[in-house]
Amino acid sequence: xxxxxxxxxxxxxxxxxxxxxxxxxxFESLRDAGDPVALAAHYACAGADELVFLDISATLENRKTxxxxxxxxxxxxxxxxxxGGGISSESDVYxxxxxxxxxxxxxxxxxxxxxxxERLALNFGxxxxxxxxxxxxxxxxxxxxxxxxxxxxxxxxxxxxAVRAQDFGAGEILFTAMSKDGTQSGYATEALAQLHxxxxxxxxxxxxxxxKEDFLNVFTSGKADAALAASLFHFGLLSISELxxxxxxxxxxxxx
Amino acid sequence: xxxxKIVIIDYGAGNVFSVKNALKAIGVEAIISDHPNEIQExxxxxxxxxxxxxxxxxxxxxxNLIEIIPALRQPVxxxxxxxxxxMDFSEEDNTSCLGIISGSVKKFKPFSGLxxxxxxxxxxSFSKEHRLFQGWKGGEWVYFVHSYYVAGNPxxxxxxxxxxxxxxxxxxxxxxxxQFHPEKSAESGLRLIQNFIELY
Numbered sequence: 001x002x003x004x005x006x007x008x009x010x011x012x013x014x015x016x017x018x019x020x021x022x023x024x025x026x027f028e029s030l031r032d033a034g035d036p037v038a039l040a041a042h043y044a045c046a047g048a049d050e051l052v053f054l055d056i057s058a059t060l061e062n063r064k065t066x067x068x069x070x071x072x073x074x075x076x077x078x079x080x081x082x083x084g085g086g087i088s089s090e091s092d093v094y095x096x097x098x099x100x101x102x103x104x105x106x107x108x109x110x111x112x113x114x115x116x117x118e119r120l121a122l123n124f125g126x127x128x129x130x131x132x133x134x135x136x137x138x139x140x141x142x143x144x145x146x147x148x149x150x151x152x153x154x155x156x157x158x159x160x161x162a163v164r165a166q167d168f169g170a171g172e173i174l175f176t177a178m179s180k181d182g183t184q185s186g187y188a189t190e191a192l193a194q195l196h197x198x199x200x201x202x203x204x205x206x207x208x209x210x211x212k213e214d215f216l217n218v219f220t221s222g223k224a225d226a227a228l229a230a231s232l233f234h235f236g237l238l239s240i241s242e243l244x245x246x247x248x249x250x251x252x253x254x255x256x
Numbered sequence: 257x258x259x260x261k262i263v264i265i266d267y268g269a270g271n272v273f274s275v276k277n278a279l280k281a282i283g284v285e286a287i288i289s290d291h292p293n294e295i296q297e298x299x300x301x302x303x304x305x306x307x308x309x310x311x312x313x314x315x316x317x318x319x320n321l322i323e324i325i326p327a328l329r330q331p332v333x334x335x336x337x338x339x340x341x342x343m344d345f346s347e348e349d350n351t352s353c354l355g356i357i358s359g360s361v362k363k364f365k366p367f368s369g370l371x372x373x374x375x376x377x378x379x380x381s382f383s384k385e386h387r388l389f390q391g392w393k394g395g396e397w398v399y400f401v402h403s404y405y406v407a408g409n410p411x412x413x414x415x416x417x418x419x420x421x422x423x424x425x426x427x428x429x430x431x432x433x434x435q436f437h438p439e440k441s442a443e444s445g446l447r448l449i450q451n452f453i454e455l456y
Contacts (some may be wrong), residue, residue, distance in 0.1 A: 006418060007377040007397065044442070049377055075277050080399055080440045097306070100273045102401075102440060125307040125337070127373045127401045171373050171403075200366035202375045225371055255377040255397040 007255040008219050008247070009049040009226035010240060011204060012233045014039055016085075017057040019065050021234065034234070037072045043233065044077040046240040049255055051077065052105070052174070052204075052228060054132075055085030056149060063092075067099045074100020082130055082174075088112075093120055097128065105130040105174060108147040111154045111161075114168050121169030130204075131170040133161060135191075136178040143191055150178050158191065159198055166199045173199065174228070177207035182231060184210025189222035196223035204228050212238065212246045219252050260453065262286040263298035265325070265338075267315040271306045271439065275335065278439035282450045290319045300330055300453065304439075305337025309361070309404070310349030312337055326356050331456040332431050333449075339426065339433025340404060348404050357411055357428050361404045364419060373403040374418045380425060380436070382414040387455040388425065388432065388448060389414075396444035398436040400424075405435065432456075 014021045014036050021036045040051055053073070055066045063086075070083055083096050084105030093104050104124075110117050110131050120129045134150045135143045135158040143158035154161075162173050175195060177188035187208045195203055202225035205218045209229035218224045232238045247254045262279060264272050266288045279286045279302075286302070287294065295301055303325065305312060316322050325332070334342050341353045346361035353361070364372040377397040382389050405422040408415070414425030416435070424435045432452065438445030 005378065006374065006400075009376050071273070074274060075280070078278060078281065078440060078442050078446060080401070080437070097271075098273060100277065102271070102274070102306070102437075122308060123311060127375065127403060128306060171401075172375060196369070200370075200372055202371045202373065223369075225376065 005253040007049065007253045008224075009204075010047075010215070010243060010254075011050045011052055011226050011228040012039075012043045012048050012240070013052040013054065013206065013228045013230045015054050015056050015230060016066070016069065017055075018062065019069060022056070036069060037076055039234070040073045040081070041076045043240065044079050047244055047256070048079065048240055050079060050226070051081040053081060053083045053085075054105070055083070057085075067095060070096055070099040070101050084130070084132055088116070090119060090123055093124055097124065103128040103130050103172070105132045107132040107134065110165060111145070111147045111156065114164060117165060117168035117170050121171070126169045126171040129170055130172045130174050131162075131165040132174040132176065133158060133165070134176045134178050146178060159195065162195055162199055166201050170201060172202045172204065174204040174206060180208030181206075183208055184232060186210060186214045187218040187222055187224070187227070189217050192218065192222035192224050202226065212243055215243060215247060216250050216252065219247070260284070260299040261297065262300050262302065262453065263295050264288045264302045264304060265295060265321065266290040267312065267319055267321060268307070271304045271335070271437065274437075274439045275302055275304045278446060278449055279453075282446055282453065284453055290321070292320060292324045295321070295324060296328070298330060300456065301328055301332045303332055303334040303338035303341070305335055305339070305341065307337055308348060309337065309340065309346040309351040309353065312341060313351050313353065316341075322354065326354050329430060331452065333452050334431065334433040335439070336402060336435060336437055339435055340406065342426075342431055342433050343406060346404060356431050357409065357426065357433075359406060359409050361406055363404050370419055373401055374405075375401045377441075378416050378418065378436075380414040380416050382425065386413055388427070388451050390451050390455060391447045392444065398424075398438065398441040398444055400436045402435060406433075
């Protein structure tokens with residue numbers, strides 16, 4: 001048998017608001033994309049390697065809705081999934097993992113208090129702590145980090161923040177190029193490649209997927225470990241099986 | 257076969273419900289328990305694990321399970337951290353583990369672009385005759401997520417390549433360990449769990 005190889009991952013992302021899947025362009029103008037549990041089961045059957053759920057309406061009132069969603073997904077799909085949105089404490093993480101999530105993703109709360117990453121890694125293991133970073137280049141081309149769903153400039157440089165998040169114990173970085181989000185104009189491959197060279201934890205690329213070639217580029221030029229996409233899967237513009245056979249034909253290690 | 261009493265050890269590890277759901281998918285209702293008697297009386301025990309070794313051993317200690325687990329005589333399936341805890345020692349938090357299998361758990365060293373944790377789908381090289389892999393043809397993809405690993409060991413029955421090869425499946429007497437997450441490895445993982453339930 002030939003030596004085994006770690007596969008590149010294809011990850012559909014489900015933005016969830018009040019229990020429904022939605023997808024916006026530049027984090028706005030939300031469109032309804034359906035029932036998240038049904039979509040999750042569909043993607044798992046179609047060959048998704050992992051799923052990400054981001055609760056973009058994350059509030060205390062919605063916490064129970066999210067927990068119910070997580071346990072419903074966990075009983076329907078037998079592939080890993082990550083949950084993010086409004087997570088800010090050990091007890092949040094504990095209840096989400098107990099409900100069946102495999103990993104949790106933190107963003108604004110990690111920016112507010114990087115020690116949270118350390119505490120969560122110590123309690124739950126670094127491998128289940130994803131630090132999500134939303135960033136876009138300023139007028140000088142410097143990648144700046146934004147918090148609170150992309151609404152507030154966090155005053156941080158993307159690359160410096162990614163290194164700090166790793167050093168505090170993050171197991172993975174989910175980097176969303178806000179300037180690309182929902183545009184289907186290709187991933188931010190240069191920034192991704194630069195990120196790859198300065199951190200050692202896996203990187204999920206997000207923002208900009210539009211064509212099969214974009215995925216090939218994000219794995220070759222962008223050196224990403226995983227590629228996340230939403231609109232083009234939700235709206236049937238590209239099927240996971242078609243994407244995977246294209247990548248396999250182009251010598252990308254992929255689980256088919 | 258489906259009337260067996262299957263107990264999933266509950267010591268705060270995150271993936272107990274995923275394991276229970278996977279068992280449900282193959283028609284088995286498992287019990288999640290941290291009660292020593294319940295675990296001892298099980299036909300089969302699943303020892304899950306997501307988390308950090310030091311914290312996990314503390315939890316096992318608090319629940320008085322450190323003496324109980326090594327003394328189990330029924331088939332035990334350790335998953336991920338649950339497999340690593342079967343060993344003597346883990347470099348993670350410099351933790352003394354259960355000592356059921358000799359050897360230590362080491363950390364992957366990131367170099368030449370290698371990502372740590374080893375996260376995602378990879379395959380297992382195994383002996384086709386082994387009952388745990390019945391129904392696998394070779395080249396099955398299974399899901400890994402870990403920063404620590406067990407090196408080659410006299411009890412290794414499956415290996416995976418990442419940097420070097422490491423032990424992805426081991427078996428000593430009634431103790432089986434898998435480094436990947438069968439409960440999250442789609443059909444291939446469910447088949448392995450089914451083999452554990454039906455063939456052991």
